[in-house]
Amino acid sequence: YSAKNGGGGWLLWPLVGKNKFQRLESWSFLWPFFSMHKRLPDEKGEDDGFGFTAPWPILQYKRNVDRDEDNEEWKFYLWPIYGRSERKASEYQFILWPFGSSLHTFGDQGDVEWAWALPLYWSKHGTDKNGKMSEVYRHFWPFASYLSKGDDFCEVRVLDIWIQRNM
Numbered sequence: 001y002s003a004k005n006g007g008g009g010w011l012l013w014p015l016v017g018k019n020k021f022q023r024l025e026s027w028s029f030l031w032p033f034f035s036m037h038k039r040l041p042d043e044k045g046e047d048d049g050f051g052f053t054a055p056w057p058i059l060q061y062k063r064n065v066d067r068d069e070d071n072e073e074w075k076f077y078l079w080p081i082y083g084r085s086e087r088k089a090s091e092y093q094f095i096l097w098p099f100g101s102s103l104h105t106f107g108d109q110g111d112v113e114w115a116w117a118l119p120l121y122w123s124k125h126g127t128d129k130n131g132k133m134s135e136v137y138r139h140f141w142p143f144a145s146y147l148s149k150g151d152d153f154c155e156v157r158v159l160d161i162w163i164q165r166n167m
Helices: none
Strands: 007-012 016-021 024-029 034-039 049-053 059-063 072-078 082-087 090-095 100-107 110-117 121-128 133-140 144-149 153-158
Touching: 007 024
Parallel strands: none
Antiparallel strands: 007 016, 016 024, 024 034, 034 049, 049 059, 059 072, 072 082, 082 090, 090 100, 100 110, 110 121, 121 133, 133 144, 144 153
């Protein structure tokens, strides 16, 4: 039972389970490997969704079936080869996980874009709510790193052999 989402469900673990919260229905078989999700249309007949996992984590598809309706909008993973997800305040994608990935978050305070090509490169680019650059970070491991914050601070490290930032 969930008072916030209004609903409930049952699970005969790990064989089969079902739950329904408001307009979202989910079935699982051999949880967490196989599941199916369906969002029923709202009063206007809009905002329906569908999703499945078969088998998790390799193949995942979701369109508007996150429990929090204001969160995940779309997701497709063919793990570890390719994946992409879109949420209200972020977008994430990967190629050959965990080696190549990117994350873009956006909100009232500004935007931040991350990119990784592990273990050799990663970057961060941040802008404030007015679109002005607030931070740029680039790391070409183990050769060099670059950090700039606003107009007043810039740091370049040559032979930056420590993998983590600011150690």
